[in-house]
Amino acid sequence: MADDKSFSLLDPFQTVDLGLADWADGIKGWATAHRSAIQPLKRAVNDAIMSIEHALQAVPPMIIIAILVLLAWQIGGRRVAIIVGVSLFALGLLDPTAWGLAMTTLAIVTSSVLVCIAIGLPLGILAAKSDRFQAAIRPVLDTMQTIPAFVYLVPVVMLVGIGNVSGVIVTIVFALPPLVRLTSLGIRGVDASVVEAARAYGANPLQILFKVELPLATPTIMAGVNQTIMLALSMVVIASMIAVKGLGNEVLRAMGRLDAGKAIVGGLGIVLLAIVLDRITQGVAQTGRERGHRHWWQGGPVGLIAKMFGR
Amino acid sequence: MMDGSVNDMTAPVIECRSLWKVFGDRADEAMKAVLQDDLAKEEVLQRFGCVVGVRDASFSVREGEIFCIMGLSGSGKSTLIRHVNRLIEPTAGDVLIEGINIGELGSKALREVRASKIGMVFQNMGLMPHRTVRENVAFALEVRGMARTERFAIAERAIATVDLAGWEDRYPDELSGGMQQRVGLARAIAADPHILLMDEPFSALDPLIRRQLQTQFMELAAHMKKTTLFITHDLDEAIRIGDRIAVMKDGEFVQVGTPEQIVTEPADEYVADFVAGISKLHLVTAARIMEPLDAYQSRNGPIDLTGSLRARPDDLLNRLADLSIETDAPLAIEDDGKVIGVVTKKALIRGIQGRSRDDEGGLPNGG
Structure with a gap:
């Protein structure tokens, strides 16, 4: 702050310093000071993530593929099942280590998305019900989506430390907004005359929410879940900078060593995982009737078994 | 209060008492002004930006x-x-369902x-x-x-x-x-x-x-x-x-x-x-269009109705039209075996048109 610059109306910013950067840096100090308070919570979350990962690692790949293909068939139909099966096989064939890394990444993504749903759905419902809350939360969501991840990476690491839990937190910041937005949009878009009819027949607000609004908003909400999953996957590489293992870590290490081959393995692995998760979640958004049968249990493998037993 | 009530001893199932609904941010203010100065719909919209949806509706079912x-x-x-x-x-007024004020x-x-x-x-x-x-x-x-x-x-x-x-x-x-x-x-x-x-x-x-x-x-x-x-x-x-x-x-x-x-x-x-535009054929009764026998006779002299066709006071115009096709004579309207009135062809046609019996074709007034 040299004094040779005098205050100018045309360019006031040269001389005014509000000390925002210093103040924000104080957050770091505060975070470090409160580290111990957060540790028990961190351990619990980490255990949860690790148990998901252990489960995924313990099951043989072929069985996981079988489960996911059957799930895709039930939810999305035969075409989706084929795409999911082929993608998973390709993922396994990329590299002998690829499958294990992918399961680690899947565990992190699953944890992040579950937490996103737990937070995002209630926030979205609140935003749908209250115009003021919607107006208040919008700039927050915009910020979460656009602020570069590196900005909040440091305070999070200072507070929580490196590892899976920080990875999940960082992923949530980036992946949460579309779920909140689309939940609100979906509920606001429900046909007002149907809601009015429910009111006229004596439904209370909770019954209207669970029996009318949420079921009718499901396709839009599932589009939000789908977007959240995609964004969570796109954070995998950045999360690996704070010691999250998995496919992202492969890409990061390959970049450091200029190893194009390893980068391709990690990158393609992420893409294939994204295809699998995308197709399955898109299938949920589609009702069974759009695929030509009346109830969900009349199609897919369940329908086949039901038919075999003559239902 | 519009007179929609009927002399009936049973209590109404639905009852609305001077119900008002004014839409808009300044509804209460507008409502007060309307009650004080009896503003018209357009004035309320102009002065308060409020729309009067329901204006002093009272009825019972x-x-x-x-x-x-x-x-x-x-x-x-x-x-x-x-x-x-x-x-x-409602902005003002009450609604009663089986005697219970639901407000x-x-x-x-x-x-x-x-x-x-x-x-x-x-x-x-x-x-x-x-x-x-x-x-x-x-x-x-x-x-x-x-x-x-x-x-x-x-x-x-x-x-x-x-x-x-x-x-x-x-x-x-x-x-x-x-x-x-x-x-x-x-x-x-x-x-x-x-x-x-x-x-x-x-x-x-x-x-x-x-x-x-x-x-x-x-x-x-x-x-x-x-x-x-x-x-x-x-x-x-x-x-x-x-x-x-x-x-x-x-x-x-x-x-x-x-x-x-x-x-x-x-x-x-x-x-x-x-x-x-509404057809009167199935709505209007003979009693409404007939000329009382006394009035008819004092105008046209005594009339012999022994040969003319008979109808009842609550017969609808449609039935009178059917009868009228059969004869050129006026129809006799009979109640309890006594002729009480006469329906001429002209009165019948005027009735179907929805005009009064003696209307010479001027303004429609329905009566």
Whole structure:
């Protein structure tokens, strides 16, 4: 702050310093000071993530593929099942280590998305019900989506430390907004005359929410879940900078060593995982009737078994 | 207060007392000004930016009666009917359902009234697309917490009542418009409410289906004796279905009366315009168009009616027309074996036209 610059109306910013950067840096100090308070919570979350990962690692790949293909068939139909099966096989064939890394990444993504749903759905419902809350939360969501991840990476690491839990937190910041937005949009878009009819027949607000609004908003909400999953996957590489293992870590290490081959393995692995998760979640958004049968249990493998037993 | 009451000892099932609804941010302010200075609709809009939806509506509906509210779109009839189950809060005035002021009920008690006492049918059906016909019809029962098998059994009976048996497992979008509205009707009667609110239920249907559903509804109503508030923009429908009709314009009742009263004695130009196109053949009785025997004889001298055809005072114009074709002589109107009046061909034709007996072809005035 040299004094040779005098205050100018045309360019006031040269001389005014509000000390925002210093103040924000104080957050770091505060975070470090409160580290111990957060540790028990961190351990619990980490255990949860690790148990998901252990489960995924313990099951043989072929069985996981079988489960996911059957799930895709039930939810999305035969075409989706084929795409999911082929993608998973390709993922396994990329590299002998690829499958294990992918399961680690899947565990992190699953944890992040579950937490996103737990937070995002209630926030979205609140935003749908209250115009003021919607107006208040919008700039927050915009910020979460656009602020570069590196900005909040440091305070999070200072507070929580490196590892899976920080990875999940960082992923949530980036992946949460579309779920909140689309939940609100979906509920606001429900046909007002149907809601009015429910009111006229004596439904209370909770019954209207669970029996009318949420079921009718499901396709839009599932589009939000789908977007959240995609964004969570796109954070995998950045999360690996704070010691999250998995496919992202492969890409990061390959970049450091200029190893194009390893980068391709990690990158393609992420893409294939994204295809699998995308197709399955898109299938949920589609009702069974759009695929030509009346109830969900009349199609897919369940329908086949039901038919075999003559239902 | 418009005189819509009827001398009947039974307590009204639905009663509205000087109901007002003003829409807008400054509704209360506008309401006060309206009561003080009797502002017109346009003035309220100009000075307060508020829209008067319902203006001082008072009426009561007796047990088993079908009360039609007829008006064009924007006349406030749909707003009015939503006050009866308090989907809309009135700005002023009271609504009583079987003597209970529903404006004073808590939200839980209000929901109970809605679920058990009032069935509502909507112009745009309001069916839930994610539920089967059976689940839709059982909705009011489900909301009250009735067990699944029980409510489905009741729903199936209601579905059979509207001739939709066999469609229980279908979804609304698999049904035609007429069938969907029958599902709406089944949903309204499933909880066996005393009151039916029909908000232009048949307006969105094509004419043939509309007539079928009107007939079906009238049979059901006669059979089940539901007290019904029926909204329509179609005077023909109001006349067919209603025991009494209220004509509404700009949020206000212009006239309340039986179909015959509305058609033969329109209160003002507005109602007269509506009525002009309505066929009188099945509405107007001989008593209304006949000339009393004394008056006829004092004008035309004694008349020998031994040979002329006889009709009764409550015979409709349609029957008089049939009789009149058979003879050139005036018809004799006979009550208790005594001739009380005469209907000439001219009087009959004027009656069918909706003009008065002696009208020489000037302005239509209906009387």
